[in-house]
Amino acid sequence: MRKAEELTTNNRSGDVLSACLRAAAAAPSIHNTQPWLFRVHGRQVSGAVIEVRVDRSRRLEVLDPDGREMFVSVGAAVFNLRVALAAAGFETAVYRTPENDLDIAARITVGDAEAPSGAALSLHAAIARRHTNRRPFADRRIPFGTMEELRGAATAERASLLDVGPDLRGAVLSLTRTAEKRMRSDPAYLRELAAWTNPSSVGRADGLPQHVLGPRDKDASLPLRDLGIGLGLPTAQVEFEPDPTLVLLYTPDDTRGDWVRAGKALQRIWLTATVRRLALTPMSQLTEIAALRDLLSDSGTRYVAQMVMRIGYPLSPALPTPRRPLPDLLV
Numbered sequence: 351m352r353k354a355e356e357l358t359t360n361n362r363s364g365d366v367l368s369a370c371l372r373a374a375a376a377a378p379s380i381h382n383t384q385p386w387l388f389r390v391h392g393r394q395v396s397g398a399v400i401e402v403r404v405d406r407s408r409r410l411e412v413l414d415p416d417g418r419e420m421f422v423s424v425g426a427a428v429f430n431l432r433v434a435l436a437a438a439g440f441e442t443a444v445y446r447t448p449e450n451d452l453d454i455a456a457r458i459t460v461g462d463a464e465a466p467s468g469a470a471l472s473l474h475a476a477i478a479r480r481h482t483n484r485r486p487f488a489d490r491r492i493p494f495g496t497m498e499e500l501r502g503a504a505t506a507e508r509a510s511l512l513d514v515g516p517d518l519r520g521a522v523l524s525l526t527r528t529a530e531k532r533m534r535s536d537p538a539y540l541r542e543l544a545a546w547t548n549p550s551s552v553g554r555a556d557g558l559p560q561h562v563l564g565p566r567d568k569d570a571s572l573p574l575r576d577l578g579i580g581l582g583l584p585t586a587q588v589e590f591e592p593d594p595t596l597v598l599l600y601t602p603d604d605t606r607g608d609w610v611r612a613g614k615a616l617q618r619i620w621l622t623a624t625v626r627r628l629a630l631t632p633m634s635q636l637t638e639i640a641a642l643r644d645l646l647s648d649s650g651t652r653y654v655a656q657m658v659m660r661i662g663y664p665l666s667p668a669l670p671t672p673r674r675p676l677p678d679l680l681v
């Protein structure tokens with residue numbers, strides 16, 4: 351309580367808000383496009399209203415024609431923002447996306463100061479440690495209790511996490527290989543990927559730097575997205591874990607609100623996994639091709655597939671990607 355009060359009464363609200371917005375911008379995004387914008391109403395943290403908006407100029411036209419993955423990415427930023435505000439000692443309320451402005455992903459009202467919970471503090475500490483890890487993981491099972499925690503993280507955002515398990519794993523890997531192969535043969539996809547892959551000589555604040563591209567599976571069994579192929583960069587081939595742990599993220603429907611929900615759930619799962627020293631690789635190729643995505647979805651039972659993820663104990667740490675400066679993100 352005291353901490354939050356001091357921050358506002360010492361007129362340091364601007365610093366607190368800036369730190370929270372920077373935490374929001376540390377979220378993952380498809381190809382590190384960082385498709386978010388923030389509009390802040392109010393000068394004090396308490397009582398401020400923060401609109402989190404999509405920046406449509408950053409949507410991937412080839413890979414993401416409907417903007418689904420753009421909204422998923424922005425949903426992850428919304429979750430980070432709430433966690434950062436909670437860790438700074440502020441209650442938040444999130445209002446549904448209004449129908450008259452299709453670019454608003456969430457409107458967050460900041461409430462009164464309160465003592466931050468231990469959970470908020472540990473999720474907040476994980477924000478800076480979370481990076482996409484595209485390297486081999488240990489050949490080690492994730493304990494049941496930890497998987498339960500990850501499932502609980504999805505449920506907390508009214509999404510569901512399905513552990514793919516050995517029976518379904520072959521099918522999901524095979525469908526992802528099909529998706530990856532199809533994308534690799536599409537010149538428009540390759541051009542778009544190249545535009546977001548940074549040659550080592552160019553210092554950019556977005557996109558994928560070469561140091562994060564990751565190796566390829568020697569056995570060609572685990573189809574992680576080949577991110578170097580756009581620029582024709584050679585990819586090292588190494589051995590990956592033989593039985594990767596795959597999970598599928600579902601939402602009840604497929605509206606804009608569900609896409610934002612998927613992003614919030616993704617990030618809650620990812621930060622929870624980070625606290626447990628687990629690493630994660632989104633493998634979203636399958637869900638980017640409607641026909642393949644439909645195979646894993648069942649709208650009758652309200653299970654719409656949003657993302658495939660690989661989770662495991664990393665053998666080596668992942669490196670961070672750059673982020674744009676805060677002034678560029680403010681409306």
Ligand SMILES: Cc1cc2nc3c(=O)[nH]c(=O)nc-3n(C[C@H](O)[C@H](O)[C@H](O)COP(=O)(O)O)c2cc1C
Binds near residue numbers: 558
């Ligand atoms: C919706 C979404 C889809 C993604 N799909 C993939 C993917 O298919 N393959 C991959 O290697 N990374 C994927 N990523 C991870 C992004 O490339 C990564 O978040 C971004 O480059 C920023 O890096 P960071 O996560 O290390 O901060 C995805 C991220 C999001 C939010």
